[in-house]
Amino acid sequence: xxxxxxxxxxxxxxxxxxxxxxxxxxxxxxxxxxxxxxxxxxxxxxxxxxxxxxxxxxxxxxxxxxxxxxxxxxxxxxxxxxxxxxxxxxxxxxxxxxxxxxxxxxxxxxxxxxxxxxxxxxxxxxxxxxxxxxxxxxxxxxxxxxxxxxxxxxxxxxxxxxxxxxxxxxxxxxxxxxxxxxxxxxxxxxxxxxxxxxxxxxxxxxxxxxxxxxxxxxxxxxxxxxxxxxxxxxxxxxxxxxxxxxxxxxxxxxxxxxxxxxxxxxxxxxxxxxxxxxxxxxxxxxxxxxxxxxxxxxxxxxxxxxxxxxxxxxxxxxxxxxxxxxxxxxxxxxxxxxxxxxxxxxxxxxxxxx
Numbered sequence: 001x002x003x004x005x006x007x008x009x010x011x012x013x014x015x016x017x018x019x020x021x022x023x024x025x026x027x028x029x030x031x032x033x034x035x036x037x038x039x040x041x042x043x044x045x046x047x048x049x050x051x052x053x054x055x056x057x058x059x060x061x062x063x064x065x066x067x068x069x070x071x072x073x074x075x076x077x078x079x080x081x082x083x084x085x086x087x088x089x090x091x092x093x094x095x096x097x098x099x100x101x102x103x104x105x106x107x108x109x110x111x112x113x114x115x116x117x118x119x120x121x122x123x124x125x126x127x128x129x130x131x132x133x134x135x136x137x138x139x140x141x142x143x144x145x146x147x148x149x150x151x152x153x154x155x156x157x158x159x160x161x162x163x164x165x166x167x168x169x170x171x172x173x174x175x176x177x178x179x180x181x182x183x184x185x186x187x188x189x190x191x192x193x194x195x196x197x198x199x200x201x202x203x204x205x206x207x208x209x210x211x212x213x214x215x216x217x218x219x220x221x222x223x224x225x226x227x228x229x230x231x232x233x234x235x236x237x238x239x240x241x242x243x244x245x246x247x248x249x250x251x252x253x254x255x256x257x258x259x260x261x262x263x264x265x266x267x268x269x270x271x272x273x274x275x276x277x278x279x280x281x282x283x284x285x286x287x288x289x290x291x292x293x294x295x296x297x298x299x300x301x302x303x304x305x306x307x308x309x310x311x312x313x314x315x316x317x318x319x320x321x322x323x324x325x326x327x328x329x330x331x332x333x334x335x336x337x338x339x340x341x342x343x344x345x346x347x348x349x350x351x352x353x354x
């Protein structure tokens with residue numbers, strides 16, 4: 001497991017007191033910028049970056065801050081909460097080798113708690129704080145990845161219930177159902193793609209160019225996203241009872257990946273239009289200079305999400321693993337009070353290296 005405090009210490013944050021920063025009378029152009037830099041630095045501590053990417057030098061990195069700092073400065077200058085949007089929490093993977101079921105469990109709870117704690121820390125030195133809007137994207141591509149519409153709905157309802165139960169007042173959700181209230185699910189997606197969808201040919205070209213040394217930042221990110229989603233879709237399709245060959249599943253995963261990315265990009269465009277002042281977060285690794293900030297959902301995990309894995313309690317805290325990995329370790333399955341599976345727990349004398 002990684003040591004969060006050391007491995008994520010990517011930047012140096014000025015040691016500025018909350019009183020001197022937030023005092024409305026003393027706020028000037030410099031102090032507004034200092035607060036904004038500190039907020040950005042707080043989020044950047046938990047960035048997801050590609051393994052091949054070099055870390056930024058500090059919170060003043062022009063490439064890294066140029067897309068995000070202006071919106072943060074604008075909110076702070078007007079004494080308003082800084083809004084972050086996070087397309088995530090689509091619904092559980094259909095592969096039960098990876099997850100416990102179709103509803104949010106301890107993995108989602110941990111992620112929500114992590115995001116809520118981030119909001120609380122920032123509010124200590126900037127009282128208006130930040131707002132994180134989870135733009136649940138399951139409905140956007142559920143028909144492509146094999147998620148049942150009823151499961152997506154149930155997941156969204158339970159996620160909202162958890163947010164309320166955990167009293168996370170700075171976190172809210174937004175989904176396709178909220179935007180297209182009068183349409184059925186098929187019509188929602190058709191309208192989304194009709195207004196915001198881009199051509200498949202241009203996406204394919206970006207992915208191809210991103211594999212070349214000469215590829216630009218946008219193309220490299222497209223290629224990285226393509227590879228990551230293809231892997232997830234391939235794993236999701238390798239569920240018990242399926243009879244297709246690995247080669248056939250791999251071919252289908254590649255084709256579906258392009259459509260998932262097209263849908264996700266269209267969702268991104270809608271979100272940008274609907275929340276024009278928001279800072280864009282992503283659960284995917286992002287390079288320095290990207291228009292999105294990659295963020296981890298549990299402080300010490302490297303590349304796993306609650307909807308593709310399970311929470312495993314260890315002596316050093318929780319980690320996210322695939323369900324099959326937790327069971328291979330001999331971890332004990334823990335249940336919620338209502339009898340629904342919650343997470344796994346390793347024995348006291350057991351660790352992940354065994």
